[in-house]
Amino acid sequence: MAPYLASLLLFGGIYAMLALGLNLQWGHTGLVNLGFVAFFALGAYSAALLTLNGVPLLVAAVIAVVIAGLVAYPLGRLTLRLQDDYLAIVTFGFAEVVRILLLNTRWVGGADGLTGIPQLFGPLAADVRPFIQLGAVLMVVALVLVLARRLTESPYGRVLRAIRDSAEAARSLGKETEGYKVVALVLGSALAGLAGAIYAHYIGYVSPDQFDPSLTFLIFTGIVIGGSSHWGAAVGTLVFIAAMEATRFLGDVGLPISQSDFAQLRLLVIGLLLIVLMQRKREGLWPYRHRERVRVTRDAAA
């Protein structure tokens, strides 16, 4: 039981990291990256390939993060100068290309993927390993959270949110918006890469079907539910993915409707719940809150 719980929490940490990455892009900067899952996949495959070829795990993870971020860079440079929709279209297409390439490239294992990826803390005994892994991953998540907050609480983060609300107004006030957008895109994608590297080294194998495009939309929905505060985005994503997983097998327990009816009913219910939520709490359950500022007047001080 305990190892199972540890494993659940660890996956929770990975999804939380993905949520933080997409939230930086979308929740704070307004960038619609419909191919987010591809950066997760790139991180996982890069880390897997590197370690399978003898690169030490930590070095491989760092390189995987850099690769995911670097790949995002040209996509941003190409599209972010244009209308906002271009990024959405290009990233969506990019994710498809990545998926098809992974499926059809022999040296990355094709549809079978890659197996035998070295485990995080592999040398440790199997009975303590899950807990050490969990501790390490949660520490990384905590570190990412601290860094993300440092960035978004700074004047830099304020510019990102200004760009989200009106890039044109931000430009008219002297902000070089394109550069900010590219940085947000690269950082968020690098985070997805980090999540991917951890994922690969935790479950030990990667294959294209683990990186289904629907994951991107699960995370978007999670952020919509949770709101664009870091906690909101992470918790919303975790709760939503958990709910999806939990209800996936409900159809098997002998409900008096067919499997496909059940699947559709489930989506319908989720859709309705989302609509109700958006009516009541448009900004999600835990929206981003700006610090209240109170004037310290000179007269009051005197």
Place this chain on the structure above:
Amino acid sequence: MLRLEALAKSFGGFAVVKGCDLEVREGEIVGLIGPNGAGKTTVFNLITSALPLDAGRVWFDDRDITGFPTHRIAQAGLVRTFQVPRLFERLSVIENLMVAGPNQRGERFWSVWLRPGEIAREEKRNEEQAWETLRFLGMERVANDLAATLSGGQKKLLELGRALMARPRMLLLDEPVAGVAPRLIDEIADRIRVLRGRGLTFLVIEHKMDFIMALSDRLYVMADGRVLTEGRPEEVQADQRVLDAYLGVA
């Protein structure tokens, strides 16, 4: 201070600005009026590179800024507002102001990590400046409200304040009192005069005739993409062509 030479712009073959010449001298308040669709807002868009221009030159401070990127024009000290306010709706009012502060260290990526102390001090000064601006606008009470929740008139005011926070030397105001409550209109005129007294230069688009006539030192009248005439308010008001232009559209 600002000089436009033969600005031209067409949309899909339809000429909207057909050679606009205009000059604003330092310390002036110049009005830009004309019937709806005359091309006034488009001229602002051309000056600030919000739209690429087809032909013409823009001079600011005897520097050719034609086609400069929008943010560089603002950094040079020429800042605009929008006819329909474009606030940062999900930021608080005071954050809207603070984000506009020019040249902030804390807005550079590496400084966020390497110079926290300096940024904190800078933020303090920035916030002080923002409170000052709020007081100037009489908006201290809504400082922590989301900009989205403001009334139409307050949004116009906040846009003005935000532009001021960028410490411009010249402001391009696009209908600053459209939709603003009458008692606020005089106040805005008053604020603009105060600012001019502090050395700011203004080019103001406005439809409210009594407002713009009382405020402007000089006016340009645009109709159908061209400058029809230019002069002091009383000259322009007496000009038969101006009356015709307005009546022709009405």
